[in-house]
Amino acid sequence: MNGPGRSNLAAVALVGGCAALAWGAGLALPPYAASLLLLIGVNALLAASLNLVNGVAGQFCLGHAGFMAVGAYTAAWLGAGPLAGLFAAGGLPLQAGMACTAGAAALSAGAAGWLVGLPSLRLKGDYLAIVTLGFGEIIRVALLNSDALGGARGFIGIPLAGGPAWTFGLLAAFCLFCVRLGGTAQGRALLAVREDEIAAESLGIPATRLKVGAFTASAAAAGVAGALFAHQEGFISPDSFGFMKSMEIVVMVVLGGMGSLSGSLLAAALLTLLPEALRPLKQLTGVDLRMVLYSLALILLMLFRPGGLMGRGELWDPRGRRGP
Amino acid sequence: MDAPILSVEEVTLRFGGLAALDDLSLTMGPGELAGVIGPNGAGKTSLFNVLTGVARPQRGRVRALDRPLEGLRPFEIAALGVVRTFQNIRLFKDLSVLDNVRAALHRGAPSLAASLAARPSAARGEKGMRDRALELLERLDLGARAQERAGSLPYGEQKRLEIARALACGPKVLLLDEPAAGMNPSESAWLRAKLRSLRSEFGLSVLLIEHDMGMVMELCERLIVLDHGRKIAEGAPEEVRRDPRVLEAYLGPRRRAGGPGEAR
Numbered sequence: 001m002n003g004p005g006r007s008n009l010a011a012v013a014l015v016g017g018c019a020a021l022a023w024g025a026g027l028a029l030p031p032y033a034a035s036l037l038l039l040i041g042v043n044a045l046l047a048a049s050l051n052l053v054n055g056v057a058g059q060f061c062l063g064h065a066g067f068m069a070v071g072a073y074t075a076a077w078l079g080a081g082p083l084a085g086l087f088a089a090g091g092l093p094l095q096a097g098m099a100c101t102a103g104a105a106a107l108s109a110g111a112a113g114w115l116v117g118l119p120s121l122r123l124k125g126d127y128l129a130i131v132t133l134g135f136g137e138i139i140r141v142a143l144l145n146s147d148a149l150g151g152a153r154g155f156i157g158i159p160l161a162g163g164p165a166w167t168f169g170l171l172a173a174f175c176l177f178c179v180r181l182g183g184t185a186q187g188r189a190l191l192a193v194r195e196d197e198i199a200a201e202s203l204g205i206p207a208t209r210l211k212v213g214a215f216t217a218s219a220a221a222a223g224v225a226g227a228l229f230a231h232q233e234g235f236i237s238p239d240s241f242g243f244m245k246s247m248e249i250v251v252m253v254v255l256g257g258m259g260s261l262s263g264s265l266l267a268a269a270l271l272t273l274l275p276e277a278l279r280p281l282k283q284l285t286g287v288d289l290r291m292v293l294y295s296l297a298l299i300l301l302m303l304f305r306p307g308g309l310m311g312r313g314e315l316w317d318p319r320g321r322r323g324p
Numbered sequence: 325m326d327a328p329i330l331s332v333e334e335v336t337l338r339f340g341g342l343a344a345l346d347d348l349s350l351t352m353g354p355g356e357l358a359g360v361i362g363p364n365g366a367g368k369t370s371l372f373n374v375l376t377g378v379a380r381p382q383r384g385r386v387r388a389l390d391r392p393l394e395g396l397r398p399f400e401i402a403a404l405g406v407v408r409t410f411q412n413i414r415l416f417k418d419l420s421v422l423d424n425v426r427a428a429l430h431r432g433a434p435s436l437a438a439s440l441a442a443r444p445s446a447a448r449g450e451k452g453m454r455d456r457a458l459e460l461l462e463r464l465d466l467g468a469r470a471q472e473r474a475g476s477l478p479y480g481e482q483k484r485l486e487i488a489r490a491l492a493c494g495p496k497v498l499l500l501d502e503p504a505a506g507m508n509p510s511e512s513a514w515l516r517a518k519l520r521s522l523r524s525e526f527g528l529s530v531l532l533i534e535h536d537m538g539m540v541m542e543l544c545e546r547l548i549v550l551d552h553g554r555k556i557a558e559g560a561p562e563e564v565r566r567d568p569r570v571l572e573a574y575l576g577p578r579r580r581a582g583g584p585g586e587a588r
């Protein structure tokens with residue numbers, strides 16, 4: 001192999017570039033554009049984390065928005081309740097509060113991921129898709145009916161915090177984790193499980209443990225994305241985390257190329273910007289064309305580039321870019 | 325014979341009404357090279373599936389290396405030292421040849437934390453795995469292929485890669501499921517010589533499923549003949565070859581034409 005050094009550098013450059021861009025943008029851009037960039041960061045984190053499960057480990061999760069919701073509501077509840085003092089104080093305490101809520105979001109969503117993954121990943125086959133589909137709906141319905149968390153009206157008054165440094169910093173950290181994972185024995189073993197689980201197990205690879213580990217890490221990262229989102233918007237509601245959101249993340253990963261980290265990041269940016277670019281069209285026609293476009297994009301992709309934009313390759317490593 | 329390294333006692337494995345293994349018992353001594361033969365659908369691959377924990381028998385006991393295997397998952401059985409190859413090749417096709425072998429070295433790998441933190445011990449461990457994998461590829465004449473995609477190798481080389489990968493697991497008992505199938509005569513001759521030398525070098529006990537009778541007769545010290553999931557004959561190759569029940573099983577009237585889809 002041409003050394004993990006090269007891909008490490010590439011990942012740092014890629015994400016560092018993003019961060020610098022976002023930072024500059026935060027200062028110079030109008031608020032609308034700046035918030036759009038933060039949304040790209042959140043979606044990129046969601047797509048990158050789902051890629052770890054759907055692309056690298058070869059499992060299929062259809063409820064990623066559920067883990068995002070767990071993280072978002074954990075952060076919202078802590079930020080507006082027990083930790084409100086920290087956020088109100090501003091300055092360093094506010095940053096400490098942000099670190100706490102993001103950390104708690106990772107823990108709670110990670111724990112949810114572990115609980116969902118353990119029983120469903122023991123089995124071979126598509127159980128995970130079904131179970132996570134159900135999980136996403138259960139979370140949404142539970143939130144709708146929970147008065148303490150605002151129910152259908154949503155959760156208001158989440159302290160505004162985070163910003164480009166947090167969003168792109170955490171995104172960079174997760175991307176670095178994914179890139180480095182590729183160079184470890186555990187990362188290779190995950191790929192082996194994706195390729196052929198029975199063969200992997202027969203060669204001494206504990207497939208269930210690895211899949212559950214990857215799934216838990218992925219859910220935790222989705223939870224962090226939820227926390228970032230909550231602190232960016234100041235308001236969340238169960239509708240933000242429905243099946244549509246889960247599908248949106250799946251489409252990002254498929255469009256980018258399952259297994260390609262840079263593909264997921266690119267597709268996340270693309271699919272965040274596209275609906276915004278089409279906003280005038282929506283105003284003109286009065287119809288939300290987003291879902292039509294997603295479906296169309298998927299169909300075109302299946303026809304012309306079934307491996308996704310990047311296949312299994314990376315911007316910095318073209319091997320596998322032809323797709324599987 | 326010494327205390328058996330592998331023993332199967334009264335094992336029955338059923339798929340619906342069909343008994344793939346029917347009250348089967350057999351043992352294998354340490355260092356032995358035994359062959360399992362029988363017509364298609366006789367239950368040979370099913371025997372390997374039971375031995376490696378891929379299939380769970382309804383009845384009977386399986387022991388290896390002085391331990392019962394009941395309830396162990398396949399990766400735990402592999403860790404004990406019972407490792408197999410697959411009849412219908414199961415390589416990690418989209419991974420490189422090198423990574424196929426490295427994946428099988430997983431048990432000795434540095435911890436994830438150490439690798440992510442780039443500790444020197446992890447770097448040493450990685451280097452060790454890489455060297456070991458390349459050495460094993462060299463032993464099976466695949467050294468030049470290390471960086472190629474496993475799925476792109478010609479058939480014979482894929483079969484060899486499966487053996488290299490199994491050896492990486494550190495087996496004490498090696499189960500080979502039709503390793504010479506699809507090989508041309510020169511490849512097959514090479515494989516015979518190779519199996520002999522690997523066996524003594526690695527101190528292996530080998531259970532070999534093979535249809536190539538020349539290979540089986542030449543290599544195996546003992547043959548076990550299966551038909552309809554039952555053991556119909558056992559003994560030295562020359563004896564077994566003349567056994568009327570064996571001839572009947574292979575050549576008997578109105579044999580099923582080939583086996584149905586070979587499982588796994």
Ligand SMILES: Nc1ncnc2c1ncn2[C@@H]1O[C@H](COP(=O)(O)OP(=O)(O)O)[C@@H](O)[C@H]1O
Nearest residue numbers: 339344364365366367368369370583584586587
């Ligand atoms: N997973 C399975 N499901 C159903 N039937 C199976 C399965 N595995 C094996 N069999 C059946 O068990 C019998 C023995 O198969 P197998 O062990 O593959 O035979 P061999 O390897 O000797 O050719 C065959 O009739 C086969 O169809």
Ligand SMILES: [Mg+2]
Nearest residue numbers: 368369411586
């Ligand atoms: Mg077979």
